[in-house]
Amino acid sequence: MTKPVLIINGPNLNQLGAREPEIYGEQTLDEIDKLCQKIGLELGLTTDFRQSNNEGEIVDWVQESILQHSSIIINGGAYSHTSIAILDALRNITIPIIEVHLSNIYQRESYRQVSYISKAANGVICGFGSDSYELALRAAYKLL
Numbered sequence: 078m079t080k081p082v083l084i085i086n087g088p089n090l091n092q093l094g095a096r097e098p099e100i101y102g103e104q105t106l107d108e109i110d111k112l113c114q115k116i117g118l119e120l121g122l123t124t125d126f127r128q129s130n131n132e133g134e135i136v137d138w139v140q141e142s143i144l145q146h147s148s149i150i151i152n153g154g155a156y157s158h159t160s161i162a163i164l165d166a167l168r169n170i171t172i173p174i175i176e177v178h179l180s181n182i183y184q185r186e187s188y189r190q191v192s193y194i195s196k197a198a199n200g201v202i203c204g205f206g207s208d209s210y211e212l213a214l215r216a217a218y219k220l221l
């Protein structure tokens with residue numbers, strides 16, 4: 078039995094659907110969780126979907142994944158652009174890591190165009206709204 082795919086969502090992503098739908102889409106994070114469960118079922122994968130506004134908690138989850146999960150999908154939110162702590166934690170694991178973003182960060186402000194998480198990820202999917210998560214799950218499946 079394959080271990081669950083850990084899907085980590087960083088700061089403010091719990092607010093999805095409330096503002097800026099033109100950038101992030103209209104889905105709530107709960108709806109994205111349900112989408113991931115549905116795609117996971119199709120692929121024979123279980124998902125463990127989480128959100129935190131705290132950098133240290135995300136570091137703890139990455140460390141936990143070493144024993145508990147088959148792969149990580151991570152939308153680090155704004156921490157993607159700032160957190161060496163999350164990068165160090167990701168560099169210390171060997172399971173596949175897929176970075177996702179709802180928006181195309183390369184079309185946005187210059188400070189969003191750099192991601193520390195990318196330096197540890199097998200690949201990056203961005204710009205497809207909630208479909209970024211579906212594509213990331215399919216990528217995780219191929220890597221497993």
Ligand code: CA2
Nearest residue numbers: 089090092093096154155178179180189
């Ligand atoms: O495009 C993405 O997925 C981001 O990771 C989303 C982050 C942003 O800081 C990254 O640069 C790109 C922010 C998510 C905040 O989302 C909100 C949505 C509605 C209302 C408030 C926040």
